[in-house]
Amino acid sequence: MTISAAKVIPVQKHYGVRIKKFIVAVLNGTSLGIVMTLIPGALVNQLLLLFSGTPLATNVSFMTTLIQSMLPIVAGFSVGQIFKLSAIDSGSIALAIFVSSGAVTQTKAGLVISGTGVILNILLIAVVATALVKATGNMFGHLKILLQPLMVLLIAGGFGLITLTPLKAVQTLIGETVAYATDLTPLLLGAFLGGIFAFLIVSPLSSVGIAMAINLTGVGSGAANAGIVVASFTLAAMGSRVNPIGATLAHFIGSPKIQMANMLTKPKLFIPTTIGAMIMGMVATILNMTGTPFSAGFGFSGLIGPLTAYTTSDKSLTAIVSVILTFVILPLVLSFLLKWLFMTKIKLIRSEDLKITGL
Structure with missing residues (x-):
């Protein structure tokens, strides 16, 4: 029997829509995991400097640093929550992501937990593990609690260990590409770094990790932070009508990576953020905003960008005014101009287009 093209196309379109919704849901869950584990540290890191050396600061720093390495687990459970999966399903996804994230490495001394892992691989295994959980469904019956975690761990987690090294290499390659920007003339340098870091901050890549990998310092660091700030403000302003106040503030107090799913599925959102970031990157260069490899990539989060720009300046009144202009006034004005445009x-x-789901 011959099936007409008219009947096949709608079916293909239907599956395409389902796959897109599935990937968006995984991206949303992973974004929430990233924000939940990174925001606490960003909020208190600069404040803790005032109490450096005290038991309180030491304990709080330990907690906020440790939870960053829990990103893969929290992301896995967040994905499960969005799909309304059971605790066993969500836990199975979380475990598979965690073991293959790169947050834990084996050494002769034992296992070492460090960093957030390779977010590209975290995303990939989140998709694989979730698809595997949904495909198997109730296959194990009453033995599900015994067999499903092991099955997802071995298949999805094992696959993730294979893809970890190549995807880590991709991240390194991107970092090396960004490093070439340091050979550009100052204004072009500022525009390029502002634009590229505004992209990185809402991508599956780590803006901070790349900045540290290429040792981004001086005006390059300042331009990168300025680009992230205006991108954060612009996304917050454009989505303020459909997102709660907490989520709106999270764009710049926490991280604009909360918009990762929307940005990757609606590339048009990169147009205003890139334009704003390139403009502010040049402005930051003209005003001689500087930073360190550690501060680059944070933007306004935890006030790390503006405070570092101030501490690395001559601390004059002109420097204070320049910092306020670069990291507050001009990004706010530009964000609302871009929103209007x-x-x-x-x-x-x-x-x-900027509505955040799963909150």
């Missing part, structure tokens, strides 16, 4: 004038973007 792309949402009211051109009407390329709608508030619903």
Whole structure:
């Protein structure tokens, strides 16, 4: 029997929509995991410097640092929550992601937990493990609690260990590509770094990790932070009508990576953020905003970007004014101009494009 093309196309389209929704849901869950584990440290790191050496600061720093390495586990459970999966399903996904994330490495002395892991691999295994859980369904019956975690761990987690090294190499390659920008003229350097770090901060890549890998310092670090700040403010402003106040503030107090799913599935959102970031990157260069490899990639989060720019300056009144202009006033003005241009004038973007699900 011959099946007409008219009947096949809708079926293919239906599966395409389902796959897209599935990937978006995984991205949303992973984004929530990233934000939940990274925001606490970003909020208190600079404040803890005032109490450096005290037991309180030591304990709080230990807690906020340790939870960053729990990103793969929290992301796995967040994905399970979005899909309304059972505790066993969610736990199975979390375990598979954790063992293959790269957050834990084996040494002669034992296992070492460090960093957040390779987020590209975390995303990939989140997709694989979730698909595996949903595909197997109730296959194990009453033995599910015994067999499902092991099955997902061996298949998805084992696959993740294979893909970990290549995806880590991809991240390194991107970092090396960004490093070439340091050979550009100052204004071009500022524009390029502002734009590229505004992209990195909402991508599966670690903006801070790449900044440290290429030892990004001086005006390059300042330009990168300025680009992230205006991108954060712009996304917050454009989505303020459809997102709760906490989620809106999380864009710049925490991390704009909360918008990762929307950005990757609606590439048009990169247009206003990139334009704003390139402008502010040049402004930061003109105003001689500086930073360190550690501060680059944080933006406004935890006030790390602006405070580092101030502490690495001559601390004059001019420096204070320049920091406020670069990291507060101009990004705010530019974000609302971009919102008006792309949402009211051109009407390329709608508030619903930036709605965060799973909150």
